[in-house]
Amino acid sequence: MIKLQGIRKAFNQGRDNEYWALNGIDLHVEANKVTALRGPSGSGKTTLLTIVGCLARPTVGRVSLMGEDISGLPERFLTEIRRRRFGFIFQQFNLIKGLSALDNIILPGYPTGRPRHELLARADELLAGLKLGHRREAKVEWLSGGEQQRVAICRALINDPELLIADEPTANLDSHLAREFMAILRDLAAQGRTILLTSHDPLVVDSAVVHRVVDMRDGKLQGGR
Amino acid sequence: MKLWLEKQRYLIDYTLASLARRKARNLGLLLVYTLLVFMLASVTLYTHALRQEAARVLASSPEVIVQRMVAGRHDLIPPGYMEKIGRIRGVQKMEGRLWGYYYDTVTRANYTFMVPAVSVPANNEIIVGPALERSRGLARNNGVTFRSYSGKLHSFVIAEVLPQASELVSADLVLMSEENFRAFFDYPVGHYTDIALSVANPQEVRNVALKLAAALPDARPILRDEVLRTYASIFDWREGIVLALLSAAILAFGILAWEKASGLSAEEKREIGILKAIGWETGDVIKMKFWEGLLVSLTAFLVGFVAAYVHVFHFAAALFEPVLKGWAVLYPRFQLSPHIDGVQVATLFFFTVVPYAAAVLVPIWKAAITDPDTVMRG
Incomplete structure (x- = not known):
């Protein structure tokens, strides 16, 4: 589904503090599978995730999505791809404070111009699926960590994307909540979604839900299982 | 869409x-x-x-006002001046005006005493502006006495109070008859404070002013446009x-x-x-x-x-x-x-x-x- 060829990514290029976070990555992310990137802090997992999710561009190399080279596309088209094809679950959840759970969930639907009632129906369906219907009107800052993450998952699914990208999804959760997340992940995988995540939590990477684990170190792939 | x-x-x-x-x-x-x-x-x-x-x-004031200057100061218009102006072409109407300032020690304010061109009050009657009505607590038919600069007391009856609409220029106004005015200020007969001129053609106002300055070197013509400016x-x-x-x-x-x-x-x-x-x-x-x-x-x-x-x-x-x-x-x-x-x-x-x-x-x-x-x- 996603093919990365010779990906290199530099920060502060041309300056004294130039730093290469990725040093030649070749990777094929298969469709309808759960792939995990594992590695220590600073290994380049998150940088790779941002490139796959069209949040950043590689300095060198090509990214193809369904056979189409997207690494050279203008920002406008990348945004469109991000909106329609990807759903993001961030480590810090990145919900907008002051807005209700429901308002946060439907935010990615705004630029699509879909009718409000449609967005609300879909959000309610997702909230009910994750047993969070009773918290739909609560401001996100009033929610617990687990509830916030479930809101973030609903938000990632509102536009019904084919690909889900999750950065260290269990980093801010205790073991109980991490297991709950894995159960949700299992359901999402069963729905046939392609999932790419980063983690160094054994609860995630050793789970049977994850089809493939790719190890990373110093901006390079190291093999995996 | x-x-x-x-x-x-x-x-x-x-x-x-x-x-x-x-x-x-x-x-x-x-x-x-x-x-x-x-x-x-x-x-x-x-x-x-x-x-x-x-x-x-x-907008309703005269196009030109003529004042006489002596040693750079405003002086009275002497008799015979009006006749000289009357010969200047373009002047439609001419009117000698009588007005002056009076300091009222009671209210510690300056009033403008004036003889109006129309609706002149009867002798010993005055028409006052709204500010004067307020400061002195006057009303219609009340009597009021002013001490003139010569020390004599002059009593008047308020015939009317001017409407508020014109208060920007009439607040401190006291209108009286010519006879009362001349008696109050000891104004010599035949003299005026200044002369108001009407000019038929607005394009001619500046020419009339130039002719005035030439005919009467001690006169100062003041144009309405200048006042507005x-x-x-x-x-x-x-x-x-x-x-x-x-x-x-x-x-x-x-x-x-x-x-x-x-x-x-x-x-x-x-x-x-x-x-x-x-x-x-x-x-x-x-x-x-x-x-x-x-x-x-x-x-x-x-x-x-x-x-x-x-x-x-x-x-x-x-x-x-x-x-x-x-x-x-x-x-x-x-x-x-x-x-x-x-x-x-x-x-x-x-x-x-x-x-x-x-x-x-x-x-x-x-x-x-x-x-x-x-x-x-x-």
């Missing part, structure tokens, strides 16, 4: 929600902004209305003083606006990053933030301007009245006719709303064009 409309509705919804989320900060900004627009609009509306009022009143420059000057006083407030607002415009809070930057990451276009983010800035500045402008309008035309500009109207013991009290000048409103709008809305955009644009990957790093 329907999708586009729905998208715009979402943008507006989000903008309003965003404003409500930062209630305290936005209300504070709105208050300061509104106050500034209120002050600026009050000054401009008031001085403009005063200028209009002066122009309206002076003088009034205008006085009001401009006063407006300038108030604006200079307000400059500190303007500067303070400038700093506040710059502070807001030049830097986004970490929370705002994070929000922009999140919106971009979840699929909002750069244009949508900029549009949303632009609407936010425009809404604040537009609301401030409308509220400030309406408040200034009420302040000027319903409360007689109570805050700036003493500076803008002039210094006098007898303040004219009058209702200005509401008048709004489109160019003036546009200028005020341009200098308050546009810079703010534009200044807000610069940092937003900078934040919105950066890659949204920073949001991934928390």
Whole structure:
């Protein structure tokens, strides 16, 4: 589904503090599978995730999505791809404070111009699926960590994307909540979604839900299982 | 089209929600902004209305006034002067005027005593301006006594009080008959204070003035246009003083606006990053933030301007009245006719709303064009 060829990514290029976070990555992310990137802090997992999710561009190399080279596309088209094809679950959840759970969930639907009632129906369906219907009107800052993450998952699914990208999804959760997340992940995988995540939590990477684990170190792939 | 409309509705919804989320900060900004627009609009509306009022009143005044000068000072018009002017072509009507100033020790105010051209009061009767009516507590048919400069007492009966509509120029006026006037000031017979001339053709006013200066070298012709210009420059000057006083407030607002415009809070930057990451276009983010800035500045402008309008035309500009109207013991009290000048409103709008809305955009644009990957790093 996603093919990365010779990906290199530099920060502060041309300056004294130039730093290469990725040093030649070749990777094929298969469709309808759960792939995990594992590695220590600073290994380049998150940088790779941002490139796959069209949040950043590689300095060198090509990214193809369904056979189409997207690494050279203008920002406008990348945004469109991000909106329609990807759903993001961030480590810090990145919900907008002051807005209700429901308002946060439907935010990615705004630029699509879909009718409000449609967005609300879909959000309610997702909230009910994750047993969070009773918290739909609560401001996100009033929610617990687990509830916030479930809101973030609903938000990632509102536009019904084919690909889900999750950065260290269990980093801010205790073991109980991490297991709950894995159960949700299992359901999402069963729905046939392609999932790419980063983690160094054994609860995630050793789970049977994850089809493939790719190890990373110093901006390079190291093999995996 | 329907999708586009729905998208715009979402943008507006989000903008309003965003404003409500930062209630305290936005209300504070709105208050300061509104106050500034209120002050600026009050000054401009008031001085403009005063200028209009002066122009309206002076519209019926004579085109040329001739004064006689002796050693650079205004002197009386001697007999025979009028005959010389009468021979100048273009002069349609000529009228010798009698007027002078009188200091009233009771109210410690100066009055203007005058003999009107029409509706001259009967002997020993006077018509007074509204300010005099107020300061002396006079009413129609009351008696009033003034001590003349020669020390003699002169008593009069109030025949009428002038209407308020003309108070800008009639506040301190005392109208009396020619006989009373000459007796009060010991004015020699045949002499006048000045001469009012009517010129049939407005194009000829300047030529008539030139001919007057040639025929009567000791005369000073004063044109109506010059008087209007003088009034205008006085009001401009006063407006300038108030604006200079307000400059500190303007500067303070400038700093506040710059502070807001030049830097986004970490929370705002994070929000922009999140919106971009979840699929909002750069244009949508900029549009949303632009609407936010425009809404604040537009609301401030409308509220400030309406408040200034009420302040000027319903409360007689109570805050700036003493500076803008002039210094006098007898303040004219009058209702200005509401008048709004489109160019003036546009200028005020341009200098308050546009810079703010534009200044807000610069940092937003900078934040919105950066890659949204920073949001991934928390």
